[in-house]
Amino acid sequence: MDLSLTPAELEFRDELREWLAANRPGPEPGDTEAAIDHRLAWQRTLFDAGYSGIAWPREHGGRGATQMEQAIFNEEMVRARAPAPANIIGLVMGGPVVITRGSDEQRARFLAPILSGEEIWCQGFSEPNAGSDLAALTTSAVQAEGGWVVNGQKVWTSFAHRARWCMLLAKTGDDQRHRNLTFFILDMKQPGVEVRPLRQATGDSEFNEIFFDNAFVPDENVVGAVGDGWNVGITTLMFERAGLSAASALAIQLKLDDLAALIRDRGLQDDRSLSRRLAALVIATETMRLNGYRGLTRIIEHGVPGPEGSIAKIQWADINQRVGELAMDVLGGAALLADPVWTRWMLRARANSIEGGTSEIQRNILAERVLNLPRMR
Amino acid sequence: MRFDLDDDQRAVRDGIDSLCRSAWSPASARRHGAGDDDAAALWRELVAAGWPGIAVAQAYGGQGLGTVELTLVCETMGRALAPGMFFGNAAVAALVEGAGDDDQRQRWLPGFASGEARGALGSLQPDGTGLALDAEGAAALVLVGGGRAMLVAAGDCQLEPAAGVDLTRRLSSVTLTGGTDELRGDLGTALERVEVALSAELVGVAQRALDLALDQARSRQQFGRPIGAYQAVSHRCADMLLDVESARSAVLAAAWTADHSPQALPFAASVAKVSAAQGAWRVTTASLQVHGGIGFTWEHDCHLLLRRAxxxxxxxxxxxxxxxxVAAARGLGGAAAVPTAQ
Incomplete structure (x- = not known):
């Protein structure tokens, strides 16, 4: 066991810190579309400096660094308060799935524009009637000349209106559950695809609905085997959960520093109840960071992410929600006023226990796949 | 960075685990608490195999292994509900080594390291008396409280059995009858190492409670299916896993920090103690609930674990x-923050 960074990791971090100090972009614009443009420009800057696809193999255009260096990169980005690159879904999920499950042709076609941010990716998994029960989805893909014709609807897709490619899970047969789904890469720029913004409880429109009306996917854009989409999709979700928790924990610690400052600014520093709640959140967040690094060591030594990522997902959602609740209590009577930072945080955090697999689904995963408890179904 | 045990550390854990499994059981723990001397045999085995000196410096006859190795032994002991001899001796050795002067080290550490002159840990109460864990037969006690640590030779105090909450350790009230010797060095750091070791025991206690709950959830049938198939039960078990793994991560990190990055130990030790103490309480109480009525009986081990927690x-x-x-480090909580390790 060694929790210190190796000389190579230290060198990577120090170089990156220096580069970030010189190249970090200015504050993000408030307008959603302008913010995406800002993040696209940022991704291009990262790409040009060789900081896109840190842990992707060199043969696929990445930096060929270790998973640990990827985690260090994620933490340093947060520490520098730099935004996420625009094509985060392509970098974290799309690329890794194409690398691990795609064909050589797909790797040649799709990977480079993911890294540069030239082509944004979105994820078409959830449907109005298939959220937690993903295998119940009804969007269908029917075989036609040279490919597949897609009809149906997807929801909760970030960046869909700016995306070129959609990771689409669709039904391709009537066989039993989990064996009748196929994973496609669908071109969003075609007449059969309509994107409508979805307004959320926060008032923002981060997400979209996608409607498919005889949209077309050529055969060469099937990832993995026809009928094996469930397994390919699960791989995608595990990549989503892996490796991000240490950086997410750091982001929360920075937010807790802001919240401690708010407590002091409001003259509440002697309130023992508020200060203990804040301290409990600092400690919970630190265990989330440590769980993240323990999980990362496991990923590095066993290859693929495991179901333990569900622990960090539950912690992340729970802590974010408690931060929002504490902020409201610190604001007290002023909590009636919509605050651009804390009201938004309080509301946005309510989605954290739903998006990316609900906390209840994460507990099912832990119960069934880590603890080997009997399945409920 | 590599956040996992290495092969030598696994060997330490497996070695103490096999000793505990063959030499100790919850039934032994009950007999020990009730006054039988099962624990004397366990202590003799530990001494014969050299475990008491695992974390004591080689200069004093110990093996000089690190805090990580010490916590692995403590976690395994906690899981086995082993008595307080090992923990108390290791704690007192860490306090004398870390906060004692050269004379105190020379006089006491060789006996603690070999196990031939055992140390026991206690708390110093505001009235000047002490409460000590498994102190009968010890050669010396260290009583901690009010930011001080008093070293007392067995001949300079009287022990009276006291009724403790924890039925697997014997509690004694201590009356001082002779001189005491204060540990005047860096007590804070030494106490933090002891708190990390104590937290490791609590991780083991919580792990045992989770293991028992899982057995129950898989085997107990109600309404025609195992109760673990109901989410009201399985989600509770998932939360127990979250608490156990979070506390384990915190304890391992704090133990490593104690040996390699001591300036970061105060925060790491607080994370470990809060996660382990609160986590063990949540997990042992949840385990009793998962067991239902059988878990509330005297014969079942659930209450032993809960009492220890x-x-x-x-x-x-x-x-x-x-x-x-932790709050005070962020300028919160007022000036009169309670000192740790009372």
């Missing part, structure tokens, strides 16, 4: 004191 959770610094310390 309460008693150890309140030994040395309370979770609240650690929360106040």
């Amino acid at each position: 309460v008693a150890s959770g309140h030994l040395l610094g309370s979770p609240e004191a650690h929360l106040d310390r």
Whole structure:
């Protein structure tokens, strides 16, 4: 066991810190579309400096660094308060799935524009009637000349209106559950695809609905085997959960520093109840960071992410929600006023226990796949 | 960075685990608490195999292994509900080594390291008396409280059995009859190492409670299916896993920090103690609930684990004191924050 960074990791971090100090972009614009443009420009800057696809193999255009260096990169980005690159879904999920499950042709076609941010990716998994029960989805893909014709609807897709490619899970047969789904890469720029913004409880429109009306996917854009989409999709979700928790924990610690400052600014520093709640959140967040690094060591030594990522997902959602609740209590009577930072945080955090697999689904995963408890179904 | 045990550390854990499995059981723990001397045989085995000196410096006859190795032994002992001899001796050795002067080290550490002159840990009460864990037969006690640590030779105090909450450790009230010797060095750091070791025991206690709950959830049938198939039960078990793994991560990190990055130990030790003490309470109580009626019987081990979680959770610094310390580092909680390790 060694929790210190190796000389190579230290060198990577120090170089990156220096580069970030010189190249970090200015504050993000408030307008959603302008913010995406800002993040696209940022991704291009990262790409040009060789900081896109840190842990992707060199043969696929990445930096060929270790998973640990990827985690260090994620933490340093947060520490520098730099935004996420625009094509985060392509970098974290799309690329890794194409690398691990795609064909050589797909790797040649799709990977480079993911890294540069030239082509944004979105994820078409959830449907109005298939959220937690993903295998119940009804969007269908029917075989036609040279490919597949897609009809149906997807929801909760970030960046869909700016995306070129959609990771689409669709039904391709009537066989039993989990064996009748196929994973496609669908071109969003075609007449059969309509994107409508979805307004959320926060008032923002981060997400979209996608409607498919005889949209077309050529055969060469099937990832993995026809009928094996469930397994390919699960791989995608595990990549989503892996490796991000240490950086997410750091982001929360920075937010807790802001919240401690708010407590002091409001003259509440002697309130023992508020200060203990804040301290409990600092400690919970630190265990989330440590769980993240323990999980990362496991990923590095066993290859693929495991179901333990569900622990960090539950912690992340729970802590974010408690931060929002504490902020409201610190604001007290002023909590009636919509605050651009804390009201938004309080509301946005309510989605954290739903998006990316609900906390209840994460507990099912832990119960069934880590603890080997009997399945409920 | 590599956040996992290496092969030597696994060997330490497996070695103590096999000794505990062959030499100790919850039934032994009950007999020990009730006054039988099962624990003397366990202590002789530990001494014969050299375990008492695992973390004591080689200069004093110990093996000089690190805090990580010490916590692996403590976690395994906690899981086995082993008595307090090993923990107390290791704690007192760490206090004398870390906060004692050269004379105190020369006089006491060789006996603690070999196990031939055992040390026992106690708390110093505001009235000047002490409460000590498994202190009968010890050569010396260290009583901790009010920011001080008093070293007392067995001949300079009287022990009276006291009724403890924890039925697997014998509690004694200590009356001082002779001289005491204060540990005047860096007590804070030494106490933090002891708190990390205590937290490791609590991780083991919580792990045992989770293991028992899982057995029950798989085997107990109600309404025609195992109760673990119901989400009201399985989700509770998932939360127990979250608590156990979070506390284990915190304890391992704090143990490593104690040996390699001591300036970061105060925060790491607070994270470990709060996660382990509060986590062990949540997990042992949840385990009793998963067991239902059988879990509330005297014969079942659930209450032994729960009692241990309460008693150890309140030994040395309370979770609240650690929360106040973490808050104080952020300028919160007022000037009169409670000192840790009372």
